Amino acid sequence: MNNFEKKYKGILLNAFKNGTNRNDRTKVGSKSLFNQSISWNLNDGFPMITGRKIYQKVFNTEFDWFINGETNIKRFKDNNVKIWDAWADEEGELGKVYGYQMLNFNSQSINQLEAVISSLNNNKDSRRHIISLWNPSELEEMALPPCYLYFQFFVDINNNLNMFVLQRSGDLFLGIPYDIALFSKLLLYISEKTKLKANRIDLQIVDAHIYNNQTESILKYLKTKVYKLPSYKYNNKKLTIENYKFDKLITAPVAV
DSSP states (O other): OOHHHHHHHHHHHHHHHHOEEEOOTTSSOEEEEEEEEEEEEGGGOOOOOSSBOOOHHHHHHHHHHHHTTOOBSHHHHHTTOOTTGGGOOTTSBOBSOHHHHHHSBTTTTBOHHHHHHHHHHHOTTOSOOEEEOOOGGGGGGBSSOOSEEEEEEEEOTTOEEEEEEEEEEEETTTTHHHHHHHHHHHHHHHHHHHTOEEEEEEEEEEEEEEEGGGHHHHHHHHTSOOOOOOEEEEETTEEEEEOOOOSBOOOOOOOO
């Protein structure tokens, strides 16, 4: 049973039926829900939604960009991925966004990724296995403030590595499926570095929304079939997805 995607579809439907109508930065308009939760376990398969197709190239490219602390969209251009085009300047720069804050927080050479891996290796019971991307002192130097902004890790009694993610804002239809895949790759990456078993991810989205120009696409998706999650292998920083079955290709416009 693909309970992960059934839960995701339920949140989408709830946003469509009961979301609060809100004006927003994009001027498109949206319907929002407060504080929505999605959980999944990597032992059940890789969490790519199956009712519509998503592209591994997109989240692989964004993950590599993130993990390397890059601020330019050159990597996306090289892979013909356009998700950041609308926000980059003429030189392709986005400013001190996501990966920059992870590897060089506050421009002070604070590498939070290395610190978390070290703390997990040396003090697995710590309550301070944290990566924070929200930096008020440098928000003005970012094309967009980070939407996913907090990761905390927990090692359970069986040496399983679990992760909690806090997201201030989430485009449920277009953004969240790719964010979920990226978070899963991050957990797999850190689990490999720490020799712990990647297990459960809990995601909290404070403002979970759909845009008014996505309605037709969302209604199509809500009627699609849900399939078993694909299996996967992760070794030496390489993710291989196997048996990914999806129902339809459904597109929607981006609200910029």
